[in-house]
Amino acid sequence: MAQQSGAALLMESLVRQEVEFVFGYPGGAVLPIYDELFGDERIRHILVRHEAGAAHAAEGYARATGKPGVVLVTSGPGATNAVTGIADAFLDSIPMVVITGQVPTGLIGTDAFQEADTVGITRHCTKHNYLIKDPADLVATVEEAFRIATTGRPGPVVIDIPKDVQIAVPSKSRANPNAGAHRYAPQMVAPADQIAEAVDMIANAQKPVFYTGGGVINSGPRASQLLRQFQDLTSAPTTSTLMGLGAFPNTHPDWLGMLGMHGTYEANLAMNQADVMVCIGARFDDRVTGRLDAFSPDSKKIHIDIDRSSINKTVPVDLGIVGDCATVLEQMIAAWGDRAGQDLGEWKARIAGWRARECLAYPERSKANPQAIMPQKAIERLYHLTKDRSPIISTEVGQHQMWAAQYFGFDAPNKWLTSGGLGTMGYGMPAAIGAQLGHPDALVIDIAGEASIQMNIQELGTASQYRLPIKVFILNNEYMGMVRQWQELTYESRYSNSYSDSLPDFVALAEAYGWKGIRIEDEGDLDAGILRMMEHDGPVIVDCCVAKDANCFPMIPSGAAHTEMLLYGDQVEGTMDDEAKALV
Amino acid sequence: MKIQSAETERHVLAVTVDNEPGILAKITGLFTARGYNIDSLTVADISTDHAISRITIVTNGPPQVIDQIEAQLERLVPVHKVTDLTAAGPHVERELALIKVAGTGDKRVEALRVAEIYRANVVDTTTSSFVFELTGTPEKVNSFITLMRELGLVSVGRSGVVGMMRGSGGA
Ligand SMILES: Cc1cc2nc3c(=O)[nH]c(=O)nc-3n(C[C@H](O)[C@H](O)[C@H](O)COP(=O)(O)OP(=O)(O)OC[C@H]3O[C@@H](n4cnc5c(N)ncnc54)[C@H](O)[C@@H]3O)c2cc1C
Ligand SMILES: Cc1ncc(C[n+]2csc(CCOP(=O)(O)OP(=O)(O)O)c2C)c(N)n1
Ligand SMILES: [Mg+2]
Numbered sequence: 087m088a089q090q091s092g093a094a095l096l097m098e099s100l101v102r103q104e105v106e107f108v109f110g111y112p113g114g115a116v117l118p119i120y121d122e123l124f125g126d127e128r129i130r131h132i133l134v135r136h137e138a139g140a141a142h143a144a145e146g147y148a149r150a151t152g153k154p155g156v157v158l159v160t161s162g163p164g165a166t167n168a169v170t171g172i173a174d175a176f177l178d179s180i181p182m183v184v185i186t187g188q189v190p191t192g193l194i195g196t197d198a199f200q201e202a203d204t205v206g207i208t209r210h211c212t213k214h215n216y217l218i219k220d221p222a223d224l225v226a227t228v229e230e231a232f233r234i235a236t237t238g239r240p241g242p243v244v245i246d247i248p249k250d251v252q253i254a255v256p257s258k259s260r261a262n263p264n265a266g267a268h269r270y271a272p273q274m275v276a277p278a279d280q281i282a283e284a285v286d287m288i289a290n291a292q293k294p295v296f297y298t299g300g301g302v303i304n305s306g307p308r309a310s311q312l313l314r315q316f317q318d319l320t321s322a323p324t325t326s327t328l329m330g331l332g333a334f335p336n337t338h339p340d341w342l343g344m345l346g347m348h349g350t351y352e353a354n355l356a357m358n359q360a361d362v363m364v365c366i367g368a369r370f371d372d373r374v375t376g377r378l379d380a381f382s383p384d385s386k387k388i389h390i391d392i393d394r395s396s397i398n399k400t401v402p403v404d405l406g407i408v409g410d411c412a413t414v415l416e417q418m419i420a421a422w423g424d425r426a427g428q429d430l431g432e433w434k435a436r437i438a439g440w441r442a443r444e445c446l447a448y449p450e451r452s453k454a455n456p457q458a459i460m461p462q463k464a465i466e467r468l469y470h471l472t473k474d475r476s477p478i479i480s481t482e483v484g485q486h487q488m489w490a491a492q493y494f495g496f497d498a499p500n501k502w503l504t505s506g507g508l509g510t511m512g513y514g515m516p517a518a519i520g521a522q523l524g525h526p527d528a529l530v531i532d533i534a535g536e537a538s539i540q541m542n543i544q545e546l547g548t549a550s551q552y553r554l555p556i557k558v559f560i561l562n563n564e565y566m567g568m569v570r571q572w573q574e575l576t577y578e579s580r581y582s583n584s585y586s587d588s589l590p591d592f593v594a595l596a597e598a599y600g601w602k603g604i605r606i607e608d609e610g611d612l613d614a615g616i617l618r619m620m621e622h623d624g625p626v627i628v629d630c631c632v633a634k635d636a637n638c639f640p641m642i643p644s645g646a647a648h649t650e651m652l653l654y655g656d657q658v659e660g661t662m663d664d665e666a667k668a669l670v
Numbered sequence: 671m672k673i674q675s676a677e678t679e680r681h682v683l684a685v686t687v688d689n690e691p692g693i694l695a696k697i698t699g700l701f702t703a704r705g706y707n708i709d710s711l712t713v714a715d716i717s718t719d720h721a722i723s724r725i726t727i728v729t730n731g732p733p734q735v736i737d738q739i740e741a742q743l744e745r746l747v748p749v750h751k752v753t754d755l756t757a758a759g760p761h762v763e764r765e766l767a768l769i770k771v772a773g774t775g776d777k778r779v780e781a782l783r784v785a786e787i788y789r790a791n792v793v794d795t796t797t798s799s800f801v802f803e804l805t806g807t808p809e810k811v812n813s814f815i816t817l818m819r820e821l822g823l824v825s826v827g828r829s830g831v832v833g834m835m836r837g838s839g840g841a
Binding site: 205206209210213214215217234269270393394395397398399402663664665668 | 671688691692695696699700703734737738741742744745746747748750
């Protein structure tokens with residue numbers, strides 16, 4: 087048999103990895119690979135409209151299915167356009183393999199046409215990256231790249247392939263094509279003594295709390311099952327970060343809601359007052375901890391994380407356990423045996439007191455536009471009308487994202503796709519496209535803001551082309567609302583450049599792309615509009631015009647402690663000292 | 671408002687890595703990207719097949735930062751092992767320096783006398799200059815250089831520290 091070219095070897099390797107979709111955009115430096123894709127039925131190429139869209143679509147696919155997302159882009163601008171999505175996947179621990187074309191090896195370093203130092207640019211926003219110099223290395227590299235992307239703490243891996251390497255045949259025969267194949271071996275199982283110590287601490291706690299995060303989702307659906315099982319044994323009140331929503335059911339009586347900057351009063355106070363905190367696959371992000379020296383001051387802390395660098399990074403813990411969430415939870419359940427645990431009645435009564443504060447009860451009417459739909463209301467209705475279909479929700483970034491986290495309920499993992507770490511506006515629509523491809527029959531909704539949606543608006547065309555019936559539900563407040571809210575709190579309402587001027591007519595825009603467009607202006611039309619959106623079996627934009635002045639509470643201002651939460655009804659307009667202003 | 675800073679400690683780390691392209695950039699870039707300090711860094715391959723390199727990094731930072739540096743290094747795929755020699759116990763640290771001194775008369779004689787005391791070797795000489803080779807701890811090298819400043823120091827080249835655990839085991 088004739089020897090295969092680099093491009094052909096790449097295709098075979100992708101097929102071996104059971105890749106269903108490649109999200110990509112062609113260009114000079116990847117033409118040999120595109121030629122291999124031509125007519126190959128085994129892998130479906132999804133042509134996006136911008137490479138950032140490809141990366142976010144791959145992220146959405148990965149988060150919704152648990153499988154790695156695959157991206158293919160050309161050299162230079164193709165690669166640099168994808169960088170935002172790569173950095174996003176890095177911060178949110180999303181498994182992704184990105185194949186970038188590169189100028190031929192002989193031209194590297196000469197400022198050749200469409201040359202960019204992709205390996206250099208992506209070095210610190212990938213879990214690992216490669217420049218392939220010989221087709222002989224391709225098969226082993228792709229194999230290792232997928233293993234690195236998907237095991238341990240997941241993340242993006244870039245494989246940069248010069249054009250001549252795509253065309254050439256392997257030049258050398260490798261004695262061991264899998265050299266170094268086992269150099270990356272994350273620790274999954276925790277030592278038994280640590281498990282025993284953790285179980286003792288939890289069993290003796292009077293005021294325990296489970297603080298769960300994206301690591302539970304990363305660990306696979308079994309981790310969510312085991313979390314529920316372990317919670318059932320211990321009956322510990324449970325909260326989650328933005329990234330972990332869905333791992334624990336929102337309908338459970340011990341569910342506290344999300345914690346952190348826009349978390350619930352009861353979740354944040356339970357964290358503050360707990361005597362034993364069990365962090366399961368979360369990373370003590372600054373949105374979660376608030377002021378560090380006031381964060382859960384009296385608790386003994388246990389941290390379960392597969393990445394040892396997450397442990398003691400910002401918050402020192404009493405017991406750090408390196409391991410995989412599902413595996414460690416299983417070990418803890420076994421070690422728990424038939425213990426009874428403490429009577430948590432008193433603790434739960436205090437929590438019930440905090441719950442009674444009803445921190446998510448928002449003002450019924452906006453001061454500035456009393457007629458307008460309250461955005462929180464819109465999310466509540468969207469949740470109630472769609473929940474029977476167990477929808478997949480993606481978001482953009484801003485107030486609408488936080489309202490979605492607060493008012494939409496999630497009771498299963500992999501249903502919630504959001505950009506948490508990087509906070510990338512423009513993430514939501516491409517992510518919805520990726521999720522819809524992975525789950526063709528699911529109801530997939532991007533909850534968007536009118537500013538964010540414009541950042542990757544070109545992807546309307548991708549959904550049209552592949553007949554993906556995604557829904558984009560825009561909470562249109564005519565402001566970069568999150569920015570406006572911070573300006574109100576910190577800069578005495580000087581709204582510098584946060585007004586969304588010259589907005590397109592979103593209904594007309596939808597129609598221009600062959601989508602359905604629906605505008606909702608009156609609360610009376612809210613339910614009907616949502617139902618019309620759901621009934622249409624193609625893509626829909628809903629332009630839901632909401633109150634322009636609504637703010638998102640509760641809120642822990644930057645640099646404040648959990649006990650200094652701002653709630654609806656608090657007077658918040660003002661300014662802050664420089665120390666607080668310096669925080670993000 | 672003022673920029674804040676914290677008390678720091680000096681640590682010597684021995685890092686074994688796969689000898690692959692970009693690994694040094696990964697490591698130095700990690701330090702700059704995360705705001706860690708590098709006082710010195712040495713690297714050379716140490717296996718017969720050139721597959722493995724050993725890097726010695728001297729860094730400083732508060733204890734939690736040192737712990738993070740080690741954890742972040744371990745996260746890099748090509749990194750096999752990170753040993754904190756300072757934390758691990760008794761270890762040897764050595765540095766090599768080449769020191770050029772120019773002068774004549776008393777100063778030249780004195781430079782040679784001091785070099786003998788420090789057991790520095792003369793590796794090059796002209797009638798008006800010496801190049802000394804000195805191996806020792808960074809403190810020893812520092813103090814030699816300080817003395818040579820008075821005796822016609824022209825230039826200094828230093829290798830940076832390499833370190834190893836004492837005893838039969840360990841890194
Ligand atoms: C506008 C805005 C507001 C925000 N407000 C909030 C807020 O109020 N509250 C909030 O919580 N977040 C908020 N965020 C998100 C926040 O920035 C962080 O992204 C989020 O808190 C991090 O979630 P996490 O701790 O679950 O970590 P992730 O980023 O999901 O990281 C997962 C952790 O689990 C570990 N892990 C991965 N896989 C495994 C495994 N198999 N086993 C064990 N461990 C594993 C990883 O090493 C990592 O430490 C906000 C974001 C934006 C954009
Ligand atoms: C790419 C990018 N640029 C800037 C920001 C900063 N930012 C965060 S939220 C926000 C406003 C978002 O406005 P919109 O999409 O209308 O959402 P709203 O807050 O009004 O719900 C901005 C500009 C960001 N997160 N991402
Ligand atoms: Mg807006």
